[in-house]
Amino acid sequence: MSVKSSVPFNGTAEQExxxxxxxxxxxxxRGALIPVLHEAQDIYGYLPLEVxxxxxxxxxxxxxxxxxxxxxxxxFSLNPKGKYAIAVCLGTACYVKGSGNIINKIQESLNxxxxxxxxxxxxSLNATRCIGACGLAxxxxxxxxxxxxxxxxxxxxxxxxxxx
Amino acid sequence: xxxxxxxxxICGGTGCTSSGSEVLHEEFDDMLVKYGLDKxxxxxKTGCFGLCALGPVVVVYPEGxxxxxxKKEDVEEIVQEHLLKGRIxxxxxxxxxxxxxxxxxxxxxxxxxxxxxxxxxxxxxxNPENIEEYIAVDGYQALGKVLTEMTPEEVIDTxxxxxxxxxxxxxxxxxxxxxxxxxxxNEQKYVCCNADEGDPGAFMDRxxxxxxPHSVLEAMAIAGYAIGANQGYxxxxxxxxxxxxxxxxxxxxxxxxxxxxxxxxDTGFDFDIELRLGAGAFVCGEETALMTSIEGHRGEPRPRPxxxxxxxxxxxPTILNNVETYANIPVIFNKGADWFASxxxxxxKGTKVFALGGKINNTGLVEIPMGTTxxxxxxxxxxGVPNGKKFKAAQTGGPSGGCIPASLxxxxxxxxxxxxxxxxxxxxxxxxxxxxxxxxxxxxxxxxFTVDESCGKCTPCRIGxxxxxxxxxxxxxxxxxxxxxxxxxxxxxxxxxxxxxxLGQTAPNPVLSxxxxxxxxxxxxxxxxxxxxxxxxxxxxxxxxxxxxKGCSACSRxxxxxxxxGEIKKPFxxxxxxxxxxxxxxxxxxxxxxxxx
Numbered sequence: 001m002s003v004k005s006s007v008p009f010n011g012t013a014e015q016e017x018x019x020x021x022x023x024x025x026x027x028x029x030r031g032a033l034i035p036v037l038h039e040a041q042d043i044y045g046y047l048p049l050e051v052x053x054x055x056x057x058x059x060x061x062x063x064x065x066x067x068x069x070x071x072x073x074x075x076f077s078l079n080p081k082g083k084y085a086i087a088v089c090l091g092t093a094c095y096v097k098g099s100g101n102i103i104n105k106i107q108e109s110l111n112x113x114x115x116x117x118x119x120x121x122x123x124s125l126n127a128t129r130c131i132g133a134c135g136l137a138x139x140x141x142x143x144x145x146x147x148x149x150x151x152x153x154x155x156x157x158x159x160x161x162x163x164x
Numbered sequence: 165x166x167x168x169x170x171x172x173x174i175c176g177g178t179g180c181t182s183s184g185s186e187v188l189h190e191e192f193d194d195m196l197v198k199y200g201l202d203k204x205x206x207x208x209k210t211g212c213f214g215l216c217a218l219g220p221v222v223v224v225y226p227e228g229x230x231x232x233x234x235k236k237e238d239v240e241e242i243v244q245e246h247l248l249k250g251r252i253x254x255x256x257x258x259x260x261x262x263x264x265x266x267x268x269x270x271x272x273x274x275x276x277x278x279x280x281x282x283x284x285x286x287x288x289x290x291n292p293e294n295i296e297e298y299i300a301v302d303g304y305q306a307l308g309k310v311l312t313e314m315t316p317e318e319v320i321d322t323x324x325x326x327x328x329x330x331x332x333x334x335x336x337x338x339x340x341x342x343x344x345x346x347x348x349x350n351e352q353k354y355v356c357c358n359a360d361e362g363d364p365g366a367f368m369d370r371x372x373x374x375x376x377p378h379s380v381l382e383a384m385a386i387a388g389y390a391i392g393a394n395q396g397y398x399x400x401x402x403x404x405x406x407x408x409x410x411x412x413x414x415x416x417x418x419x420x421x422x423x424x425x426x427x428x429x430d431t432g433f434d435f436d437i438e439l440r441l442g443a444g445a446f447v448c449g450e451e452t453a454l455m456t457s458i459e460g461h462r463g464e465p466r467p468r469p470x471x472x473x474x475x476x477x478x479x480x481p482t483i484l485n486n487v488e489t490y491a492n493i494p495v496i497f498n499k500g501a502d503w504f505a506s507x508x509x510x511x512x513k514g515t516k517v518f519a520l521g522g523k524i525n526n527t528g529l530v531e532i533p534m535g536t537t538x539x540x541x542x543x544x545x546x547x548g549v550p551n552g553k554k555f556k557a558a559q560t561g562g563p564s565g566g567c568i569p570a571s572l573x574x575x576x577x578x579x580x581x582x583x584x585x586x587x588x589x590x591x592x593x594x595x596x597x598x599x600x601x602x603x604x605x606x607x608x609x610x611x612x613f614t615v616d617e618s619c620g621k622c623t624p625c626r627i628g629x630x631x632x633x634x635x636x637x638x639x640x641x642x643x644x645x646x647x648x649x650x651x652x653x654x655x656x657x658x659x660x661x662x663x664x665x666x667l668g669q670t671a672p673n674p675v676l677s678x679x680x681x682x683x684x685x686x687x688x689x690x691x692x693x694x695x696x697x698x699x700x701x702x703x704x705x706x707x708x709x710x711x712x713x714k715g716c717s718a719c720s721r722x723x724x725x726x727x728x729x730g731e732i733k734k735p736f737x738x739x740x741x742x743x744x745x746x747x748x749x750x751x752x753x754x755x756x757x758x759x760x761x
């Protein structure tokens with residue numbers, strides 16, 4: 001993970017005001033950093049350096065501490081997600097049912113690495129831990145939509161739904 | 165309370181929500197209005213029924229008709245036929261429940277027959293977003309009894325007598341843990357709940373939280389009274405949005421009813437619970453790492469002792485139990501420690517919930533008395549391995565556990581028997597594998613996971629697991645030697661002995677247990693350069709059986725690299741130097757002429 005995001009930061013004043021509210025709300029809570037980061041990520045969609053600086057100053061902790069926590073946890077992202085965030089479950093139940101082949105197929109089809117985002121910002125691809133829908137294995141999600149009981153042949157059809 | 169003649173229970177667990185149960189709920193509401201039944205029939209969103217493979221699941225009471233894989237279009241038929249005219253729609257009912265022209269009780273169906281639902285007692289029965297439904301099934305009665313009739317010592321004695329052991333994996337006796345924390349003197353203590361279920365392929369805790377959140381809150385308050393704490397934290401995965409939402413609703417409702425907060429039951433006992441969201445780090449399932457994370461830092465473990473019962477969260481005495489452990493607590497007080505101890509085996513009491521997944525017909529959530537054999541779980545409850553394939557092994561304990569081979573399928577499942585055969589109970593993931601799964605590949609899969617999740621604090625785990633993975637990778641590529649297998653085994657023991665926390669100490673288990681039972685597969689990769697299950701790509705080649713090939717050219721037209729050539733109506737040939745082993749030819753061939761070697 002690099003310190004600087006590949007996409008230029010363009011946060012709005014409105015987002016900043018929201019973040020300040022969140023920081024004020026948690027200011028006196030013990031162990032506030034992680035809840036603040038969660039809410040900041042909801043506001044901005046990701047946690048670029050500029051946002052980390054605001055949080056560090058707001059909570060009175062060092063930037064190193066903030067950056068250390070952000071990079072430790074996989075839920076926090078330094079890069080924005082695509083318009084369509086594809087996540088393929090690589091939990092054990094999905095893996096033994098062939099989700100490895102499904103993620104390969106998506107990588108090939110979109111020419112996209114796991115963890116990456118297409119240059120037009122349209123698709124991002126992630127491998128996720130178990131999402132708990134093991135009864136539907138193998139499973140992938142696009143934004144909040146869940147697709148289950150997949151085979152490799154289902155991939156082109158799913159991607160076609162998100163071509164706009 | 166309004167009286168209704170029928171209840172429609174729609175599963176709102178994650179499996180069923182993912183397969184569209186929310187839409188069904190809306191459709192039922194609309195259709196009931198359309199047919200004028202909305203005053204007579206009540207629709208309830210419940211927790212998980214367990215049989216996720218058949219989701220979305222809808223159960224209609226009083227008949228107990230179990231509708232499976234229900235689609236939006238089916239709803240009108242159920243409303244019109246079943247609810248209006250009283251005729252069960254047999255076409256949509258789970259076929260195992262249909263017996264000649266009658267509907268059997270769910271408890272007689274193979275999937276449920278051998279199960280005993282203790283921790284999951286309310287899942288799929290009550291509406292988890294309504295505290296009154298929990299109270300109606302004896303909810304908060306145990307807390308009332310504990311606070312008004314029992315001393316903290318009696319509470320701990322009862323838990324000890326029940327024989328309950330931690331359901332998160334370690335199997336430490338719960339009562340003893342509470343006793344340690346009780347005896348630590350400090351004006352501030354904490355009760356924590358581990359709901360950071362990170363084991364891939366396991367979703368027991370999520371189902372309890374989604375289906376019966378109040379049982380966890382009630383148990384935490386009981387624990388608080390027992391050890392002398394008035395603050396609880398639930399550390400829950402952010403990946404479980406439904407569970408987070410329902411827990412928050414439950415906490416708010418409990419506070420409103422005075423069952424959490426100040427002066428509970430007028431006894432002067434205060435207890436409050438806060439939610440803390442995890443952020444996707446497997447190591448945070450380790451108790452000291454979890455507490456470090458609640459404190460807002462990188463979730464790295466620290467050496468023990470001091471144990472959390474002495475110095476835990478913010479350096480205060482703390483107990484940490486997992487969700488399923490807590491879910492058992494209220495029942496122990498309602499039905500008695502003797503009742504609980506009568507279930508299970510000599511040293512493992514009660515039941516265990518397993519998330520049954522992988523190559524099995526009935527994937528889903530099952531709760532069985534300790535001591536049930538693996539065979540009963542796989543063949544009877546799970547309905548066997550699909551597509552007529554052979555059962556090869558079951559994996560329990562996730563990345564910390566091991567494989568149980570087919571030869572040990574009659575092993576009774578409890579803490580000690582699993583340890584003795586080189587696996588562990590773990591939190592309850594149970595993944596079934598068939599002859600098409602390569603055991604070296606499975607070991608590699610788990611090591612990829614632990615390498616990714618090692619927090620990096622201690623060297624044996626950070627570097628050791630990486631080296632293990634490299635050796636495994638070499639073997640699956642056909643570049644391994646017999647010395648590599650020995651080195652692999654030796655390194656496993658070094659990592660186990662030298663790592664700081666449970667993650668590193670158990671990370672080599674998947675390798676050790678597959679080496680123990682499937683050493684021949686490792687040797688086949690190394691000596692014969694062959695993957696017996698046909699999984700490891702580097703060791704595979706696709707060939708066309710000239711006897712079976714009809715020369716239709718379908719495979720050669722589909723081949724992405726043009727590796728297949730031949731004359732129409734004569735056997736085709738695959739050029740193995742060009743072949744990328746994608747397997748498209750094998751899927752395309754209608755005659756079964758393409759084979760993996």
